Amino acid sequence: MIHRAPNYLLYLNVLVIATCGLIYELLAGTLASYLLGDSVTQFSLIIGVYLSALGVGSWISRYVETRVARTFIEVEIALALLGGLSAPILFVAFAHIAWFRILLFGSVFAIGILVGLELPLLMRILRDHLDFRELVARVLTFDYVGALVASILFPILLVPRLGLVRTSLLFGLLNAVVGLWGTYLLRPLLSQRGLAGLRGRAFLVMGILVVCFIKADTLTLWTEEAILQTPIVYTKQSPFQRIVVTEDRGAFQLHLNGHLQFNSRDEYRYHEALVHPAMTAMVDPRRILVLGGGDGLAVREILRYPSVESVTLVDLDPAMTGLADAFPPLAELSGHALSDPRVTVINRDAFVWIDESDQTFDAVIVDFPDPGSYSVGKLYTTRFFNLLRQRLSDQAVISVQCTSPLVAPQSYWCILNTLRAAGYDALPYHAAVPTFGVWGFALASTRPLKLSADGGPELASALPQGLRFLNRSNLASLFQLPVDVQPVETLPNRLNDQVLVRYYDQEWRSGG
Amino acid sequence: MLAYLAGVPLLGLAGCDGGRAFSFSGDLLNPNYSVAHRLRDGWRPPPPEGDPGGRRVVIVGGGIAGLAAAWQLSRRGVEDFVVLELEDRPGGTAISGQDGEFRFPWGAHYIPAPMKENRDLVALLEEMDVIVGRTTDGEPVVGEAFLCRDPSERLCVDGRWHYGLYPDQDATESDLRQLERFQQKMIELAHGRDDRGRRLFAIPMATGSDSAKVRALDRQSMAQWMTDNGFDSPRLRWLADYACRDDYGLTLEQTSAWAGLFYFTSRIPAEGTESQPVITWPEGNGRVVRHLAEHCGDRLIGGQTVVKVQNQGEGVRVEAVDNAMLASVAYVADRVIFAAPQFVAPHVVADWNASGRSINSFHYGGWVVANLRLSQRPSERLTEMCWDNVFFDSRSLGYVTSTHQVGLDHGPTVITWYQPLLDDDPRVSRAELMRLDWSDWARVIVSDLRKGHPDIESLIERLEVMRWGHAMIQPRVGFVFGAEREQAAKPIGRVHFAGTDLSGIALLEEAFSRGVSAANAVVQADPKSRA
Structure with missing residues (x-):
């Protein structure tokens, strides 16, 4: 069945994957410079860690012996979740944990491994449908075009229009779409067993990402709730301050910009x-x-x-x-x-x-x-x-x-x-x-x-x-x-x- | 969604090459040069009709110098004067604007609190209720409302704001040692006296030293002076370069070391170690203009291009063109105070060429000043918005916030963005000024502000750009103690000169002092002339 799918759809897949991959890297680099300062150091470290993780991912791909298509889809779903949530998680974590750098580089490394797995797996899936010369030429071409797309979109459109958090969520969503689509496109290569579960998980991840995308503005609220440790019963962001009312043991408390004003x-x-x-x-x-x-x-x-x-x-x-x-x-x-x-x-x-x-x-x-x-x-x-x-x-x-x-x-x-x-x-x-x-x-x-x-x-x-x-x-x-x-x-x-x-x-x- | 993704980069590529439209609009403004350019192109105004108006003093130019001259004439009992100003409104480079409840500067926007020795300026500020008292040793006390509100300044490095102007992120011990040594050196120079007991650097500059040692400083650049004195810290040199660009519109390399050191030392009191605090208003020095112009009343006439100033027997004949009517007006005055920039003088003062002067070393820098009305403040993380907001890695000087001194910290505001054009030849700068259009400047300004405010573009409601072709006299190497400047301050017959360019530096204090001195000279020259 896969041979009936138009080839350009497959290359579009590669393009999207490549774009997502580079976007995660750019996001991590930007976030790190934004939060930690010293952009030269941050970008240089992020790129280094990310590229080496790609290598690790590619290496690991050799241990995937069977069920290549399924693994590919699993990787896409995992990447959707991890990459998509990377910016929001790092934002929240920055304010709260001492070992932020470990989390930052850990997530960059993990994302790198998953991205590194993608192309080797995809090339193995496609190798039966194209001769090797053609395959390498086309896949790598679209891979690099994807990188170009990402590097142009990121500063011009994504950061100014969407911001870092929503950009991250949007590209996570794209990865999930590729994964879900894969369950149809690669259907002949997938066993029936667990197919529904695979799709279910893809939908679940997409759901999470969409909710986060819509709720990105209230992200700060969750961080506050984490500090306040009491249920929030009212919240409003006015142009001047964030107003939060919490409830605790029958009394309520007013907080302005995270500072307690009174307890009833x-x-x-x-x-x-x-x-x-x-x-x-x-x-x-x-x-x-x-x-x-x-x-x-x-x-x-x-x-x-x-x-x-x-x-x-x-x-x-x-x-x-x-x-x-x-x-x-x-x-x-x-x-x-x-x-x-x-x-x-x-x-x-x-x-x-x-x-x-x-x-x-x-x-x-x-x-x-x-x-x-x-x-x-x-x-x-x-x-x-x-x-x-x-x-x-x-x-x-x-x-x-x-x-x-x-x-x-x-x-x-x-x-x-x-x-x-x-x-x-x-x-x-x-x-x-x-x-x-x-x-x-x-x-x-x-x-x-x-x-x-x-x-x-x-x-x-x-x-x-x-x-x-x-x-x-x-x-x-x-x-x-x-x-x-x-x-x-x-x-x-x-x-x-x-x-x-x-x-x-x-x-x-x-x-x- | 995939199609969306595939389609977007093409749109992005096609749309990003300069033709991008902004969601806001605004005007491209400039000082009025239409009559001047018409004259240059051969147009001749009709001859004046009727008898010329007789005045004791005609003041040419309604900037700070001309207005100060008028103010001082009144203080000395001379009320029979008229001030002729080219623009419709007075103020020169200290003009200001208003948009609803917001007032904002178009140029000069602060005055360091004067010390007691600067008597005339202290008297003016007392009259304005800005100076509200004296300390026991006679130093003026400035009203709290007029001293620049804390936090006054901040610097944006790599997208992160920090209070203060010194880029202290990752400064090494050697950087900080040099900074401290530099500050010590400035205090030492501020406290130094020449063998006649004068401060080495004083405001007004004419009251400071002109000893050989001080004059020698004018023959080298500030960059050279710093190198010679072992100040090679890049951070310190950035700070000094910023100071030169801010006060003179020149780089460290272009600025005379005398002027560079003047900036750092002239505001340190004889007994103190800190520079004088800064006086400011929402509309900048426009507040001083308003006060002085109110004093002139209808003796200040706007829209008048003075085309001729000629000594004639016991008086001076002045001819002006009314910009609106394109009709000529003539005055006969006992004395004239020429308070327009020197570059105008050769075209207007009839005896100028015969006086054997030249002004080849008078260079005036081009500046761009933009006022941006914002619907909201940009979102802030590490600092609050300050009065002065500077970008480290930028050709601009950053912006000042007009509502800062009012005490409004939320909601809409107007910010004023400044950039001097730093070309070695100011004519290149002026050509650039004329060539670039509003959207060119809008693009420059937005991308500059975005360094510290990623969300700025969505907040701008209106952006007005002022092109100043001759904004500031430039104290380039050798100019301040050159023969031409010293010659230019001397009267030609009954025509006296005023203007900050006669001091070689563009400061309100200098313009004011030159105006007051010219008025004093006029009063002293014929004390019993008709009142």
Whole structure:
């Protein structure tokens, strides 16, 4: 039956095989230079390892004595799986395993062996249909043409249009198609036994590759899930950040770009500590500003005060301020705070908004993410706190979340010192939040902040009803610093010299 | 799928040879040379009608030098002046653009914070509320909003970004030792004084030393100076070459060692070891232009090609062509401040040829500046986008991000890409500038940016390309302390000269200082002239 198949179809087979083979090599070389740098070394090593593996594959082919056609199809299916998944696997592995290089060269070697097996096997299959001279000439011609096709397609079309991961999956798919097609084309050479299984496996591999191809964008999600080790119940990639909600033992956790923001089990401790010292520092606070805090949990605490007339929440990301709508358990947890008619949500970079606005506020709750990047670090600069002064009424008090004073003492005290350099009186305080450990805050005002006899801040208003963490006496205790949380000298964080981001990076990388 | 595969390479081959269309569009821009070229080709404007307008001072050219001259005249009590500018908008090579909420530079885009000795510039920046106070020893304090925001710069090597401009990947110990020794040497030179007590390198350059030792530096190239001083580390030489291309549009080999060392030393304070921080705005030095132009008000007239400046008895006659009407206007002024580039002077200043000057050593480099509106930021892995983003292995200087100083770190932005043309003969560069079309430049720019941003092409919404034929005076070997430059700064009759090219280097500080000096000279020349 094989002699009835048009010859060009067979050569097309060779062409595809050759193209796939070179693509895997190019992918590995590109990935290695991309991830490890030093492209000369990476490419040179990859090419060397790959070519030698081809030799090994060719050598091994001599041990295939019977069932050559079947072996050829098996090789195609194996190559489809291994080559197709090579780029996604290497991407994921890079972030997680110490022996990435071993995996990289191991997979290149394995792919090389399989590719090395292909042509010798195919030539043996075809040798009964062509004379040897013709066979070698044609097969090798198409082999080299395939290499040319691959080397042209790869930089011009594949990498720019598909990216590395999808390119890898696409060519895996092509290998699988060749394998599956082989079960029909080479049917006379195959025994009936196991044929269905062979086809089944080809379809299975194709299925896996197609699913991966469609889901390539969520690849990063799997890597996150691997780190988080808890089931993900909600995820969204906004233009600003990746929002992930996980669920664990009846509670849920919010992660932004892989950093835990709160756990519904104990977030009340954090939010009560963040909000109430500032809100009780004046009589009847009316207009409140929340910066960051798009989850609405700080707003929930603010709305406990009957004097509050308006709450303005400025958060960069609409996906974050809309999370309560998209994920109802959060709406419930926040008491539907963001739907309250007193609340106005503004999706704008606070750094820009603070300069554009002309409103003033009685209390400001600053609840930005930790200063792990320069684009967040700018919100903790003397420049930002100076701009914030223009948004404050005369008696206004602000509170700022300041990361962990225990894990990152330099970062914590840098924020306090920056507030002071911007002309604020700033009091350090802390709270224990089981999920985070000891957490640090600052209470600050442009007027002097007095401490009362109990060591806590002077309370102008009473704490509202319904709190689970704070009462009059333990509020004071938050302002008593433990021995291991004592002031550290730092530079202030300036817009043109963001020392805070460097302190933070250093401290959380070594200690976190 | 197999047929798809077989068909594609042919399409790919047919489609990749230059004819590729982009999904975005844009314009190819250039300074206005239409009237100048018409004049060159024999067109003569009609004679001016009516009586010439009388002015105490006519300023020719509304770049930084001309605008600074106007500003200084006002400070000295002279308000009767007019500034004639060729373009519709003032600014020269410090012009800027606007697209919706985005402002962006078309040329010069920063000023190193001036030290207290640079009194006039400090006064201007105080007036602009950019300098907000003084330290106890009198040094200006720049408002935090105007100092280039951290992270300021990064370098892309082999597709990977790193903060800072020194290519420190795989640097050897010897590389790093040389870098440190080079920095020490620059501090030493910055702190050095000549026997008259002047800094060896100061801003403005006219206040620095012109001792024999300093002049000698101008007679060799920066490349030669580095070799002579044992600086052969390729990384260090790349950094120095980048600095020369960035500030002068010249390679290390083309740049005078005086100019190369000026770059590294003139911004180091007498007591300090670090270069002064950088002041910048989203629109670059366009902000200074806007401030100075607002001060001129309707005394600044755009679209005027000055075709003749002639000393006549007790005054100077100035003739200009209104670019829109192609009608002539004449002025009679007590004095003229000629604040256009020197290469224009022989064609316009009537007594120029008789003055016995030449400007053969004045070379002006060609530059290409592109503004790209992006729908989104490119995806980043190792660093965040900086203000200045440089590619190691590139002829371009990389790009600056206009929204960086605003504090906008997400969403659409405009980036400004720069490339000086480095030909030994700038005329070759200008021919190249005229020959290449928009899609040629688009291809160059996209493939350059792709080195650090593989996804850039899909993000570009618009790409505008400005061709600067005479962007910058070039401090080539021997020019700065050559006779022609020193001669060019002297007045011809009642015509005074201003312009950064008189300093031999293209810097806002120099243009500003030349403008202020010319204004001072005018006021001093006839202190009691009619007010």
